Amino acid sequence: MAEREREATRPQGRVFHARAEVMDEAGVARALRRIAHEIIEHNSGLGDVVVIGLQTGGAPLATRLVELLGEIEGVAVPYGTIDVAFYRDDISLRRVLPEATDIPLDLTGKTVVLVDDVLYTGRTVRAALDALADHGRARAVQLAVMVDRGHRELPIRPDYVGKNLPTRRDEVVDVSLAGVALGELSEEGGAP
Template identity: 70%
Template structure:
């Protein structure tokens, strides 16, 4: 059923082949460190700020950002939530959609500043869905967006607040953010 069919359906059916390494793991580590400082600078500290990683790519990045924030602000404890936006997408029915993983937002967001974290910002549709989803968990004072890679091709008026790297791409290329760094490549069937 869904899961198995999805594996057989493009673009998931193909295999990602890396063409160029655009960031090494050292580069991403430095970018995380810089973004953590920017988050602190923008919000004058970390009080009432919580990170929400988008399943699945944004979650490890959110954890890394939280680690960095806790190292910079000694004694601070940064809450990391996770959010799966499958049920809020606007392309339901246009492609196989499956919730990838769990949503876990343990706090009422009302009055807090939420930093949404994702690995790659592309059309902006995932972020639009995430903004919808957040409203079901309360009314945040502000929502900010942190991404490792902004690859362009936006289809909605959405822009990130914290960017690891701006990476011009072709539409048909695929950006893969992994523990070893960031690769630019394509799906091969």
């Protein structure tokens, strides 16, 4: 699943070459478990909490997070996915195809925990905030990311972070439940 998702987000004809493993599978699992505890602590429980995964990289992380929240607190946290293609400010720069947006309830009065794999410029999150607003007026929106790689272009900060990872702009961070790797994209078949 995660493999397919990552495959789909890559620019056509270019492949990811990992240079360094930043987190292994157990590391990602521990970070998610810690974030789950932080969410519960920060919100004094899970009343009115809704988890929304950003398509595509955030969706599998959000699914796992909901499982962990359920294990810890013994409650079923409402869960959905959101795709921001129709809300992006760079819509005129490149062609995108949206994946499913599936928000099963009105978000009015809810505390939304938005989940993404990597926080970078902040533009995806900006678009997601607009998109969320069309599904009701949430009481609060919190942001959980597995990796914060810096280079923000907007005043956006995460509430829960798996790992802070300083990067260069030409590097690419690859996140899945199986681990986090730092590398770069290169033409298909070519050396990095």
